[in-house]
Amino acid sequence: MKTISFALPCYNSAAYMDTCIESILAFRDDADDIEILVVDDGSTKDDTAAKADEWARRHPDCIRAIHQENGGHGAAVNAGLAHARGVYFKVVDSDDWLDEQAMRTVMDFLRQQARESQPIDMVVANYVYEKVFENATLTVDYRNVLPVGRTFGWDEVGSFKVSQFLLMHSVIYRTQLLRDIHLELPRHTFYVDNIFVYVPLPHVRTIRYFDVDMYRYFIGREGQSVNEEIMRGRMDQQIRVTKQMIDEVDLDADVSSDPLRRYMESYLSVMLSICTVFLRMTNTPQANADLAEVWDYLRRTRPAMYARIRGNLLNRLLNLPGEAGRRFALGGYRVARKLFKFN
Template sequence: MKTISFAIPCYNSAEYMDKCIESILACGGAQGTDDIEIIIVDDGSAKDNTAEKADEWRARHPGVIKAVHQENGGHGQAVNTGLANATGLYFKVVDSDDWLDRRAMEDVMAYVRSQVGRQAPTDLVIANYVYEKVHENTRTVMHYRNVFPEGREFGWADVGHFNPSQYLLMHSVIYRTELLRGMGLQLPKHTFYVDNIFVYVPLPHVKTIYYLDVDMYRYFIGREDQSVNESVMMSRIDQQLRVTRIMIDAVQLPSGVAEKRLERYMENYLSMMMCICSIFLRMINTDEAEDEREAIWAYLKQHNPDVYRHVRRSVLNMGTNIPTKAGRAIGITGYHVAQKIFKFN
C-alpha cells in the first residue's frame, strides 16, 4: 500500500500540468517517492497533448505515476476515477493548474507517514491553502489556526469558531481513502463545483482530525476561463443549483450529524451555497432566474424545513433575498464587498 495517492484531474491541461506534477514528486523529500502515488486522469482531452504528456510522465516514473484515460466526464468523474484507482492510505486531489508547497509538504508527509500501520489512522488531515493571483502578483493565505488545535489528533467537539471567510475546501483536505470508499462517495458527471460535495458530504463520517498550520496548497486563480470566474459562474448557474440540491439531500441536518459544532459548520456552509445561488441568479436578472431563485429556496424548505428557517435568517442570506430592485442591488453590493475582503474570484 502507498502512503498517499494524489489524483490530478486533467482536461486540456498540457500548458500547466508539468508544474503540478513536479511539485507533487518533490513531496517525497529525503525518503523518496516510493510511498507516493500520482494518478493523472486525462478526462478526454482533445485540444492539446495532455494525453501524451500523461503517458510520458508514467513512462518516466513507473511505479509512482499512473496515467488513466477516460471519455470526458467532467471534474467530478475525474475525481471518481482517481479514487477508484487509488492504493494509498490517504487521498488528495490536486487540480492540474495548482501546485503543492515543498516545505509545507515535508510536515504533511511526515504526519501521514506516521499513520501507516496504525490500527485507526486519522480520518482527515487539514492544512492551509493560498489564493495565488499570479497576474496580480498577490497571495492570500487561508488558515485555520483559530479553529483547530495543533499538534494532536482531535474530534469535532474540540473545534472552535469558523470566521466568515473560513471554509474547508478541496484544497485544504486530505481524506483517509477507505473513509471515502466506505461511505460510497460519488461525484456527479459533467458538473462543475463538485468540490463542494467533496468537502461537505463526507464530514459526518469523520471522527478524527489532525491540523497542520502550514501553507500546503497553492490555488491558482485569475484565468478568464476558470470555473470561479464571475461571468463563467453565471453561465453555469444550473450546475451550482444542482450541486446545492445534492448537498441538501445528502445530509439531513441536524439528525444526520452527531456533533453540534459540526452541525453548525455544515449549516453555515449550506448558507454560503444558498447565498451564492441567490446572488448569481439576481445578477442574471431575468424572470426565469428569479423563478429559479425561489425554486431553490422552496427545495430547501421542502427537504429540510428546520435548516431552511436558520439559513434563510442567516446574516449571509437576509440581504441577498430582499425583494425589489433595491434589495437586489443591496445583495449584489454585499457580495462584491465580501469579494474584495476575502480575495476570492
C-alpha cells in the same frame, strides 16, 4: 503499500500540468509510498493525454495515467478514487501545486499513520491563493479554529469565519472512509468540490491540523470556473451541487456534533447565498424562477433547516424584495469580494 494517492484531474491541461506533477515529485525523493494518478478526462485540444503517458513512462513506480471519456471534474475525481492504492487520498487540480517543505511535514505524519491499525480520518493544512496576474497572495489558515499539534474531534473546533471554510485544497482524507460512504461526485458538473468537503464530514471522527501552507491555488486563469461571468453561466450546476448537499446530509438527523452542525449549516447557507446573488445578478425571468425554486426545494426537503438558513441575517438581506433589494444584495456582494478577495 502506498501512503497517499494524489489524483490530478486533467482536461486540456498541457500548459500547466508539468508544474503540478513536478511539485509532488519534489518531496517524493526516492520514496515508493507515493502515487500520482494523472486522470486525462477526455482531453482533445492539446497533448494532455500524451503528456500523461510520458510521465507514467518516465516514473512507472509512482505515476499512472488514467484515460477516460470526458465526464467533468467530478468524474475525474471519481476515477482517481477508484484507482487509488494509498491509505490517504488527495485531489490536486492540474493548474495548482503543492509546497515542498509543507508536504514534507505532512508526509512524515501520514507515513506514521499509515502504519497504525486505525489511521486518522482527515488531515487539514493551509492553502494559499496565488493571484499570479495581480502579483498577490492570500493565505487561508485555521489556527484560530483548530487545535495544532494533536489529534482532535469536531467537538473541539472553534467557529469558522466565512473566509476560512475547509476547501478541497486544505483536506486529505483517509481513502477507505470515502469508499465506505460511497462518495460519488456528479458528472459534467462544476463546483463538485463543495460536495467533496461537505458530505464526508459527519463520518470523520479524528482530525489533525498542520499550520503549514500546503496547497497553492492558482486563481485568475481565463476560463476558470470561479470567474464571475462563467459562474453566472453555470448557475444550473451550482444549484445541482447545492441540492445534492441538501439531499445527502440531514444536519438535524445525521450530525451528532453541535460545532460540526453549525459549521455545515453555515457552509450550506453560503452555497444558497451564492445562488441568490448570481441569480439576482442575472435577473431574467428564468433566473428569478430558479431562485424561487432552489429555496422552495430546501423548504420542502429540510423544513427545519430552511427556517434557520432563510431566517439568518445574511439571507434575509440578500433576499430583500424588489429592485432596491436586488441592488442592495449585489452591492453587498461587491464589498465582500473586495474584503475577502475571492474570484
